[in-house]
Amino acid sequence: MSSERIIDVSENADALADRAADWFVAELKGRPGPIAVALSGGSTPKRLYERLARDPWRSALPFERIHWFWGDERIVPADDARRNTLMAKAALLDHVPVPAQNIHEIAAAPTSPEAAAQAYEQALKAYYGAQTLDPDRPLFDIMLLGVGSDGHTASLFPGKPALAVRDRWVVHSDPGLDPFVPRVTLTFPAIASSRAVAFLAAGADKRETLSKVFAGADLPSAHVEAAGPIHWFLDKAAVPG
Numbered sequence: 001m002s003s004e005r006i007i008d009v010s011e012n013a014d015a016l017a018d019r020a021a022d023w024f025v026a027e028l029k030g031r032p033g034p035i036a037v038a039l040s041g042g043s044t045p046k047r048l049y050e051r052l053a054r055d056p057w058r059s060a061l062p063f064e065r066i067h068w069f070w071g072d073e074r075i076v077p078a079d080d081a082r083r084n085t086l087m088a089k090a091a092l093l094d095h096v097p098v099p100a101q102n103i104h105e106i107a108a109a110p111t112s113p114e115a116a117a118q119a120y121e122q123a124l125k126a127y128y129g130a131q132t133l134d135p136d137r138p139l140f141d142i143m144l145l146g147v148g149s150d151g152h153t154a155s156l157f158p159g160k161p162a163l164a165v166r167d168r169w170v171v172h173s174d175p176g177l178d179p180f181v182p183r184v185t186l187t188f189p190a191i192a193s194s195r196a197v198a199f200l201a202a203g204a205d206k207r208e209t210l211s212k213v214f215a216g217a218d219l220p221s222a223h224v225e226a227a228g229p230i231h232w233f234l235d236k237a238a239v240p241g
């Protein structure tokens with residue numbers, strides 16, 4: 001059964017980030033206990049992260065209870081600018097009162113991609129408190145995703161073996177697109193264990209890909225499922241004609 005799709009179109013990338021930040025805060029409002037958020041890399045999410053570090057969004061978020069995870073990571077040295085973690089820290093996490101133990105980053109090189117994937121899966125299982133995913137108890141409260149020009153999401157690239165993995169939460173993955181560095185990614189079942197998913201995509205270079213995704217093409221972004229609705233925050237330039 002496919003998840004409900006909610007499309008939200010903004011005038012431009014800045015307005016999109018405002019809308020997504022409002023949604024993020026509303027989605028977490030009143031939620032008790034620990035909260036798990038999975039972040040993505042990419043240019044459009046960066047604007048959202050910058051918003052969340054500022055008021056009015058910042059003061060509306062219970063940072064002491066939010067745990068930060070990543071949907072995918074590039075296995076390069078920790079100080080390499082291609083790390084999704086580095087971008088999220090610079091845009092958000094370095095500027096808000098988040099306890100260090102709430103940041104669950106994926107290991108950097110020289111850890112091998114397979115070792116990084118296994119360690120991250122163990123960290124997710126420790127947080128979740130179980131070895132298997134319960135459909136009635138999603139792992140993530142919010143899953144943020146981007147979409148690449150080839151239709152990839154997280155580091156699930158078209159035609160790659162990671163797409164077929166159902167028995168792991170995390171795998172290492174071959175990149176199908178620049179930067180061609182080893183990756184670690186959540187698998188489809190782990191992504192599907194999310195109360196809410198939000199894709200963020202801006203710019204005319206996403207339009208053709210989105211038209212294929214919305215037409216149900218066999219692309220990774222089109223195969224994402226969630227426990228709740230899947231939101232698509234787009235700017236006008238990205239909307240398929």
Ligand SMILES: O=C1O[C@H](COP(=O)(O)O)[C@@H](O)[C@H](O)[C@H]1O
Nearest residue numbers: 040041042043145146147148154
């Ligand atoms: O490689 C990646 O690309 C996607 C899409 O990024 P964008 O800049 O084209 O929006 C991103 O979601 C993923 O986290 C990242 O590793």
